[in-house]
Amino acid sequence: MSDLLTLEGVSRRFGGLLAVDNVDLSVGRGEIVGLIGPNGAGKTTLVNVITGVYRPSAGTITYDGRRIDGMKTFRISRMGVARTFQTVQPFPAMTARENVMAPATFAGKSQGIAEARERAEEALEFVGLGDARDALASELTLAGRKRLELAKSLAMEPKVLLLDEVNAGLNSTEIDEALDLIRKVADSGVTIIIIEHLMKVVMSLCSRIVVLHHGGKIAEGTPDEVRNDRSVIEAYLGNRYASRSAGEASDG
Amino acid sequence: MAEPLMQIQGLESGYGEIQVLWGIDLEVHEQELVSLIGSNGAGKTTLLKTISGLVPPTNGSVLIDGEEYAGRRPDQMLTAGVAQVPEGRRLFRTMSVRDNLLMGAYMRPQNDPGIREDYERVMAMFPRLAERARQDAGTLSGGEQQMCAIGRGIMGRPRLLMIDELSLGLAPRAVEMLIESLLELNRAGVAILLVEQDVATALDLAHRAYVVDRGRIAMSGTARELADAPEVREAYMGI
Amino acid sequence: MLKNPVKNATAILGAMLMSTLLGVASSAFAEDVIRVGAPLPLTGPLSPEGEKQKRGYDLWAKTVNAEGGISVGGKSYQVEIEYVDYESNTPRAVQTAERLISENDVDFLFSPFGSGATKAASGVSERYGIPTIAATASSTAVYNQGYRYLFGTFTPNATLTDPLARLVKNSDEEIETVAIYARNDLFPLAIAEEMEKSAKKHGFEVVSFSEYAIGTMDHASALTVMRREEPDWVFATGYINDLILVRKQMSDLGLSPKVLTMIAGPAYQEFIDATGDLSNNVSSAAWWHPAVDYDGEGTFGTTDAYLEAFKEEYGARPDYAEASASAAGVILQLAIQQAGTLDPKAVRDALANMDTTTFYGPIRFGDTGQIVSLEPPVFQIQDREAKVIYPDSVKQTDLQFGGIE
Amino acid sequence: MNKKAVVSVAVVVAIIAALPVLGDNYLMRLGTMFGMYATLALSWNIIGGYAGYPSFATAAFFGLGAYTGALLQGAGVPMPLAWVAACASAALFAALLGLAILHLKGHYFAIASLIVGEVLVEVATSWRSLTGGGMGLNLPVLRMGVEAQSRLFFWSMYTLGVLALLMNWLVARSRLGFGLNCIRQNEDASAMVGINTKRYKVMAFTCSAVLVGGAGAMYASWVYYIEPPDVFDVLTSVKPIVMALLGGAGTVLGPAIGAGVFLVMEEVVWRNFLDVHSAILGILIVALIFLLPNGLLGLAIRRRKAAIVARLPTLAKRRKA
């Protein structure tokens, strides 16, 4: 089975800052890949490069056998690459349903408004926002808006879903719910790349984890391999804590 | 125990129709170093902004030396001795480092000789800033920017310095340097209220700490107590 | 205050409705009144001109009413002028003209300002058959549309430039080259083109003809180029603000031709006030000048009486635009009296056949409705005062050359 | 809009269309002005209301349409054909212009669109051989009666206004309107959900021009004399915005209602306050900004929103089923 998404030597420079530094990454169909790293490591920038918000300064991105680097965002999204935003980006003055209808109409395969509405309601139901479909997006709670983001992505009927910190700001009950939801999505055959701060989430969800630091990839492997990687621990906790944390991690 | 420097009771606030804080109780004593931990979006930043007067509270009280300050303007908070170093540094990018620092002393009389003194003090604390005093703040590296931001906070000669996300996006070495400076500052008598995502660091530094969850204080105690609490370890340290 | 938008909206709408009703109520009309509609540019760029015309009309109406009004078939009518501001916006002028006729039921109309708006509005009065007098339209194009109800008190533009060219040609000075500088706008451009023709006709060499855009705030480059051509005669057209600026900048750049002619600014006292000594020796031409001296019929009668009345009312000397507006009133008055009825057709015929003299001068309209009986005076500002240099009948002094600093 | 609303709008439209029955010339003229104002405000609504791009290009489209219509009529093209051509020229111009300036946002877009009108004024003034420059341009006089003329122009302009209303209705119900709504609220997120933002914006800009071009041409035929400062007047760009804001920008009916109210306001102020009417208009505008920030229709929407907010606590407390 060929890889669905392949990045080769992708870099993105902003003025003097190398936000993404020569990253190679390949994601197979149906995989759940975790993308972790300290704040400012370049994770979100990498997502932006993949989805066409930024053009890569160097390197190539291949999706489903086609080069997509340099393509416009809306084209990439129509090809089945969906993402959620770290800071939620709803259309604030629209209802939840209208919010989800947008991707269903423009990026999904829906024919006509009625069908888009149906798709949207399905997606809202799927993420558990069925009852809130008539509320304005700006009036939802943070957790609600995160789910709305997810519903929007799902309504695009994506092949690849990039989840940028979907769990940030949620409490542990909500996180558990979200994890179930993500597994459900993955089970339906969608490839998932998840950016996450919470180790617990990544460890329990992902088959493979990629660690970014200062824009570059410093480690890649199974959750266990990554968790025991010294450079990862150092990057995350600073070397003061590296030894302690590493010790505890290997115990657990 | 003496009267706390800052005592917060039942503080509530939010943005428009969305309420973020739901009754926060918290106190900081003179010369104390207190950490606030909690996940993204838990309301830590909103709490600091509400204290410093950027976000108007809808309920509750903020007492400084026993006097009510809830709902005051930021300049009044500064006069009371409470300064905030905002998340993301928020330097004035095309002003020089020196001018940024001087902005920190905006509230003080312009001929106050203490300004010069404090400036020298900041420069001594962060020698890297001294080398770059004439440079635009926007050209500094992340760590240097954070130094400048903290220095700017110090220039107001606060009794309580609130720092939002000290380590955000910084290299570990830079964070360590900043921590040393903070501890030094704290030893010199400035109380610090630190918001930090890196829970290990936050708990390692602080005397006491609070865990904020969905706009409420979920736990509080000495740093050691919290560091050993299994809930904290599981939820926030991921180990 | 912001609590109840519904209430606020209701209040706003209510207030608007009230004022509509008041507006309608106030337009209810009285008996024994002759109503003349006058669309004027009272705001916007042409408002100074609009105000002048209004002063002229007002003075006439006031004087006529004080004399007991206009007697028609043994009955006296008071005069009432309905002013509407058309905001210096030509189509709006057309619209207001129509509104005045169809809604305010005016009996007669004074045209809007200038050739352009007059031409545009004349179609309306023609359609309704309302006799209309234009006080400030000179372009022949306005009158040769075949309309029968339009009459104008300005002679064609060429009557201004031709005597000037002749006067300069017949002098002893060596004046050969002319530079023309015109605002790219209806009237200024038309008069500049007439000047070009007149100059060529009298054997001058037109060394340059340049235009400037409406709203130009600096003439330095154009004048710098002109300075290199060293023209003996500079002829500049525009509205008063343009000409004040041009005059100042000529002085700034040291451009001093032997003759400087400007149309239409110098006819106004404002020009002299605004340019001070720089106004000296600037020559110009206009359709009328207070130095003329006529003894005629109708209200005011003599030019002197008119000057006196004007001075008493406004404390100043009238300029050609103000006088023309007053004259329009007198002409209308004479025509109504002649016709002995308010019937528009009869008044129109009286206008067409008019042959008389007023304080403004002899009045006789040509086939197109444009006045043919006037000889516009040429004048020059000397010692900060406009003095007539042509025609000989009213001449006060001779044309002076040089002295343009 | 539900069926009942559509029917009642249709009834109002029909009633106004019967205006000539009254035979009052001044009313007819007001009616014609209403058609024109409604066309301008409703057209602006597509780019300014739905897409949220503060366009000041209305005057440019209007003037371009007026000159296209006038020149073609002068060249002997029948009047209706000249009108259609004016629509086409304005639309084409808008499409090209849109490609060039729609990447600008906020103030920058506002200025660019404003300056386009200024450039056209200058071009029209300078290009004397074609446009007659500052001397203006006369149109052939129609050989028909006064009454017939005023009826003709009333119905033409009114039809244009109704077309503009129809266009708004269609856009609001279509993918285009939906997409523009998304763009207004969050352009980045719009691209992310698969909207070709550039294309949609250009389409919206073109829609906002096509009928305005026609209105310009009709206006030229109506007053049969045009000059650059008049047809490219900045106020032609500003007034439709005020009307749309007054009625409620981004709604189908709002701009039409706003146009009507504005016209009445303008007439009332204009006839009752000879010297200070623009000051009074200014005061009214300032009052509107503070008292009716969402327009007349905004009042209704506000009520609906309040109803939803009342239901929110249950949503906030929702738990997993």
Next chain:
Amino acid sequence: MLYLQVLINGLVLGGLYACIAVGFSLVWGVLNVINILHGSFVILGSYVAYFAYVHLGIHPFYSIILAGAVLFALGYALQLGLINRVVGAPVLTTLVLTFGLDLLLNNAMLVAFSADYRSIQLANPLGRMDLGEVTLPLDRVASMLFALGLTGLLYLLLGRSRIGRAIVAVRMDREAAALMGVRVRRVYAITFGVGAMMAGAAGSLLALIFPISPLNSSEFLGIAFVVCVMGGLGSITGAMIGGLALGVIESFAALFIGPEHGLTIAFTLLILLLMFKPTGIMGRRGYE
């Protein structure tokens, strides 16, 4: 020599343009408000200078202070009373609000001063200086130097003074500035006041040069717009360079293409600039 003269003409004009635009630019940059009132502010400044000269004999160069003070008070009050309530609102709201206020102010001036054009006739004009074939109109040159001097003063004010630093700080990051103790709403009002003050000062310099009438306001507003976009908004040096550039461009366009096309050329350049470099000649770096 011709080119030198035209260049000088352009620079003299451009210096005044810069002074007209700088206050507009400041308000735009700091408050993100396009102040349609700016043209009327300039005119009001001219009237202050005119009446000060006619009735009190104060030379327009001195009435800069008077006009500046009057306009500052007006601007400060307007901002505090009205405009502060819509700062941060969408572009259209602030635009339409200042448009409405401009209708009001302009109409008020029209009623108070009439539309008649007035002009100051100096009792002792400086005259002109001839250097070979190049002529320097001294009053104009002096006005231009004053204009540039004022612009420079504003630059110093922003860079050196306490309130200036506060204005700059609010412009860059209003929240961070508030955390330094800057009272943002008051700084907004002061900024708007300073913008109006500069308009007033420019107005009193222009009183020497242009005929004064409320009808001219849109011309001045247009110039402020163009200069500001050319130089990059909110930038003092940008306004200075933009103003000089516009003056020179207009002069040479008038020379090479004809005086009636000067404005067309300037506007066309502006559109191109907007299309390809919307941050203006100086870009974002131009500030301070």
